[in-house]
Amino acid sequence: MSIFPVRFCRGDIFRKTCIGIGAFLVLANLPRQHKAAAYLTGLCGNQALAEELTQETFCRAIEHSASFQGKCRLSVWLCQIGKNCWLSYLRKAKRQAGDEALEQMTSPQNVEEDLLIQEHARQIHQRLHALPEPYREVFTLRVFAELPYGQIGELFGKSENWARVTYYRAKQKIKEGL
Numbered sequence: 001m002s003i004f005p006v007r008f009c010r011g012d013i014f015r016k017t018c019i020g021i022g023a024f025l026v027l028a029n030l031p032r033q034h035k036a037a038a039y040l041t042g043l044c045g046n047q048a049l050a051e052e053l054t055q056e057t058f059c060r061a062i063e064h065s066a067s068f069q070g071k072c073r074l075s076v077w078l079c080q081i082g083k084n085c086w087l088s089y090l091r092k093a094k095r096q097a098g099d100e101a102l103e104q105m106t107s108p109q110n111v112e113e114d115l116l117i118q119e120h121a122r123q124i125h126q127r128l129h130a131l132p133e134p135y136r137e138v139f140t141l142r143v144f145a146e147l148p149y150g151q152i153g154e155l156f157g158k159s160e161n162w163a164r165v166t167y168y169r170a171k172q173k174i175k176e177g178l
Contacts, residue, residue, distance in 0.1 A: 036078040057082040127177040135170035142167050
């Protein structure tokens with residue numbers, strides 16, 4: 001039995017006594033917190049909110065540790081709990097938004113601009129898929145996977161400079177079609 005401080009999502013700090021193998025599993029695997037925090041940061045895009053949701057995730061994991069059946073990895077289970085925390089947060093925020101949402105409704109001009117942006121993105125996507133290899137792959141790795149040129153060059157067995165030139169040429173080919 002151990003006593004340690006845990007920060008609750010509501011901002012309260014309380015002392016929690018952990019008893020049971022499930023709670024021990026969650027606490028013994030605190031390095032998994034990094035995976036859950038990274039997942040939540042990707043979901044919400046806000047570091048501070050992700051930290052709050054991570055803390056809520058671990059509180060819920062401790063409370064419901066008996067329900068962990070071991071059918072999946074612990075990090076996956078924690079990410080599932082984190083996703084549910086995120087969805088709960090969204091539902092709560094949606095209820096609280098009420099009048100603010102009415103004020104921020106998009107005007108017809110914004111809708112037209114959004115449609116133009118979507119159409120432009122679709123054209124770029126079509127041009128990307130029409131590119132021959134290795135241009136398409138290098139562009140995808142650089143833009144979507146955000147890999148540095150050195151790693152892209154290593155993947156193809158080429159130099160970093162080759163990756164830079166190939167990326168630049170792919171970008172130029174996409175621009176030509178627009």
